[in-house]
Every structure is written in structure tokens, then in C-alpha cells.
Amino acid sequence: QVQLVESGGGLVQAGGSLRLSCVDSGRTFSNHAVGWVRQAPGKEREFVASITQSGGNTYYADSVKGRFTISRDNAKNTVYLQMSSLKVEDTAVYYCVGDEDVDKVWTMLSDFWGQGTQVTVSS
Numbered sequence: 001q002v003q004l005v006e007s008g009g010g011l012v013q014a015g016g017s018l019r020l021s022c023v024d025s026g027r028t029f030s031n032h033a034v035g036w037v038r039q040a041p042g043k044e045r046e047f048v049a050s051i052t053q054s055g056g057n058t059y060y061a062d063s064v065k066g067r068f069t070i071s072r073d074n075a076k077n078t079v080y081l082q083m084s085s086l087k088v089e090d091t092a093v094y095y096c097v098g099d100e101d102v103d104k105v106w107t108m109l110s111d112f113w114g115q116g117t118q119v120t121v122s123s
Contacts, residue, residue: 001026002112004034004096009117014088016121020081022096022114029077032112033102035059036070036081038092038119048094049081050105059106064090086121093118 008020022034035050049070050059058070069082079096094117097110104110 002028002032002098004098004112004114006094006096006114006117009094009119011120011122012086014086014121014123016086017082017084018086018119020083020094020096020117020119022079022081024077024079024098026077029098030074032098032100033105034072034079034096034098035105035110036079037095037097037108037113038090039095039116040089040092043092045095045108046092047106047108050102051079052102057102083119086119088121088123091119091121 003025004022006022012018033052036048038048039045051070055072067085072079096114098112099105099110
């Protein structure tokens with residue numbers, strides 16, 4: 001079972017940085033690829049980044065490539081999203097997602113979702 005809880009969201013000025021964290025309180029974190037999906041008000045959900053079980057492979061949406069970095073610490077059952085050079089258009093609720101199949105992560109079909117954390121970027 002995977003139980004994902006995000007933290008680290010908040011209000012930041014454009015150009016600033018934030019680091020999101022997502023802890024899995026279950027016991028199978030290392031068996032799951034994990035990632036981040038976001039949804040802005042009035043817009044569809046958008047894939048942000050994913051990372052495989054070992055952390056050896058990462059994948060990013062073009063909109064965040066070069067600005068965001070996903071990483072994981074399997075010893076701490078935690079995945080991180082380091083966000084830099086934030087833009088107003090990065091404002092959204094960010095969800096942590098997980099699945100044994102990494103393809104389900106980047107296609108936003110993951111079995112497991114966190115409750116989301118709000119990121120607001122002001123101009």
C-alpha cells in the first residue's frame with residue numbers, strides 16, 4: 001500500500017525557489033516509480049516529472065525542464081521536487097503520484113495520489 005503526503009508548498013515570488021517533499025507512509029515505496037502532477041485553476045492536470053524506482057531515470061515536462069529537479073531517497077521513503085526560477089504559470093496544486101509502472105506515472109494514470117500541496121508564484 002502506498003500513502004503519499006506532500007509538503008513544502010507556499011507562496012513565492014517569481015524567480016524564486018521551493019522544494020516540495022512527498023513521504024510515503026507505506027512499506028513499498030522503493031517498489032514504485034513516483035512523480036509530480038500539477039493542476040492550475042481552470043486547467044487540466046499536467047505531468048511535471050517522474051523518477052524510476054532506483055532513481056536512475058528521470059523524465060520532465062518541457063515546461064519545467066532545466067528548472068525543476070526530481071529526486072528520491074528510498075531510505076526515507078521520500079521524493080522531492082526542487083523548483084527553481086519559478087514563473088507565475090507554475091502556480092498550481094502539485095500532486096505526488098506513484099505506481100509500480102513508470103509509464104502510468106508520466107501518463108497520469110497512477111494508482112496512488114497524494115492530497116496535493118498549493119504552490120503560488122506571484123509576479
